[in-house]
Amino acid sequence: MSFNTLGLSTELLRAVADQGYGTPTPVQRQAIPVILKGKDVLAGAQTGTGKTAGFALPLLQILNKRPQARGRRAVRALIVTPTRELAAQIEESVTSYGKYLPLKSAVIYGGVKINPQIDKLRRGVDILVATPGRLLDHVQQKTLTLSDVEILVLDEADRMLDMGFIHDIKRILALLPRRRQNLLFSATFSGEIKRLADGLLNSPTLIEVARNNIAADTVEQLIHPVDRKRKRELLSHLIGSQNWRQVLVFTRTKHGANRLSLQLNRDGLKAAAIHGNKSQGARTRALAGFKHGDVRVLVATDIAARGLDIDHLTHVVNFELPNVSEDYVHRIGRTGRAENAGTAISLVCVDEHKLLKDIERLLRRSIPQEVIAGYEPDPSIKAEPILRGRNQPNQRQGMNSQQKRYPGKSNGSGPAARRRKPGENPVSRGPGRKSRDMAAGKARVRSRPAAKRG
Template identity: 70%
Template sequence: MSSFESLGLSEPIWRAAAERGYTTPTPIQAQAIPVVLSGVDLLAGAQTGTGKTAAFAMPILHQLSATVDTAPRGPSRVRALILVPTRELAAQVEESVQLYGRYLSLRALMLIGGVKINPQMQKLRRGVDVLVATPGRLLDHVQQRSVDLSHVEILVLDEADRMLDMGFIRDIRRILALLPKKRQNLLFSATFSPEIRGLADGLLNDPVRVEVAARNATADTVAQRIFAVDQDRKRDLLAHLIATHQWGQVLVFTRTKHGADRLAKHLSQDGVQAMAIHGDKSQGARTRALAEFKEGKVRVLVATDIAARGIDITELPHVVNFELPHVPEDYVHRIGRTGRAGNSGQAVSLVCSEEHKQLQDVEKLLRRSFTREVVVGFEPRRVVPGRAPASAPRRPAQSAGRGKPGTGNPFSGRARRA
């Protein structure tokens, strides 16, 4: 079994990791760290929760601390640039850089939108070695001439698939044009679509490719359940499941910002502490909601796909798809928030008959068929086609009215053919 020391990392870095209980590299770390240390370009395929942030943060810190910086010292000059798609992911990455670099004399800074730009400009003037940034805010600083990217030695594109999905390709190209041609490039992506391969071909120079999980695979530690329910009963069923099973920490996904706000309000009215997190919230509100969720002050965090990128909670027990995503790959990203680092987790999807196509797309992507289960008291008026539980008793459909929610375990066979 390897250790961070055996991978070639310097003592200050693996000591900082050990103090946080990280002593054994994950598969992506064991494969990627030696590649990054060798100085060549890297194309890495890794799902969220695999430890990919440390896979590039640790060797970058090693490289920068071990390399003599011969260029003239400029107050706004950056040596390593890490581009990420969302503010939450930027905060996670910057926190990791600070953690592993705590015994090094390197400076890290995060540049994100939603907060005032002047304090960021002041910190840039003091000097930065590692810059973690979202593309839009970085370009704001480029326009203000408050950052110098002409000496970047290492570039990281993290969650490149999500950046392309969010329409950042033009911003990325503008940023690439400002970087020196001679540099090391690291690209991390959960999926390798034709668009990602095209980006990699234009960015990477004879890269080493590492991939630690099958494409679009879900973790074996995540138990996946599909509950058939009418759209207008989803909110009541979710509140019922949370109360009946005493779920203490639940991350719920909706498709829209308005839907996230509405669901959080409904749950709160039902006595379940809930907050919403999405792009229309101020950065302060998003940070506060995430902090209170992690601390257990908020029981349910309702999020859109974009806002949830970067939410990293090691022992998050429950993820709920209140609505299935339009893009099946997003299902993999969503449920990858639970079952991390060897912990078990549960992913529950509330599926109405109108979402049959989205469910089929997920099953096709994952090459598996899900059992449709029904909670007694929440039987749908229209069925969701699919495979019924082998042991599930066939029962007459009840009224479509509110009914009396079952109080037993809906996972245990209190279900009928859907």
């Protein structure tokens, strides 16, 4: 099957050919004809299977053929996505696919100045790609109205729920007209996603092209056992000896990403870090340098596990295994995209054996292991607990999904705990007995007359 058989217009087929696409992916084959008929869609496909084109191409055709309801140019299609990088890449794709159509698109997200976005919205936008927080900022400042939206796309919906955006999503839905076409795309179908779909979609067509939480067949997976203190040394050895020119490396923490990036640069490998504490400008520059080949190694936290679409990325390395097994699938899904081959390598120390078992249980398969000569693990080294990890006993029992991802934010270290005053009882939110006694003692000391100095 080719794109010519999906009912797309000549302009879109021309744009697709310019991108070098010949054969549509399974999700594109199933989703495009259904969306063109105006039906709601609930689509599940593993990362890297072409979901963006699956909704962007039919969306562009529908808007181009359908006359605007009003004389002014208003937002008619809204695409909501969880991260800034993903939002920017979706808008780039929409622009590329729609370059032969008279439609305008824009992207809005936080971390950058809002005024240039306001100017672009005032000039008129047909298709808007947005992250939830910045979208609501514009609505609150009355620089944007959603009353003309005809098509809503929630992309990476499971990631948005994991990141705590459910309340923002509900606020956005309340601002939209009731009559609209809804498209929900998700890498996984959790119970939360199904509940969201039940309240959002109208008799949707279900599209599921792969079992949940499995890696693409185009990705070769391999484990290299190594001691924790020799991981960076082994990583540099692999990149240099095998001449990898473009490598995406994942760490668990922002501090770890910064530290590894500095170490790799000292090893003579041009590296940059990307994570949530970086400014949007720094993140954009690092990603652009990586795509253009100026940066050889991009070190990232899980903020980049979804949304990074890098053409022909051949190697992904898990410098540290993720705390949450599902994130492993999303990480390695950055390679092996669009039916290209890719390799995902994990450097696993003795501390991470439990995490590895969890991942293999999720995948329902064992991942091949290969010990690199000269980097054999020392069997006398004992496992150490991973901070914020899942290999600590009974840590995940009784936790919700957000707490499982961020264990350190539960039971006295989350936002509510930070708002407590010093000495305040965590249950009653008033001072405890010991604190009251201490406060009374301090008051008695302060009430004594000051001693005269000789």
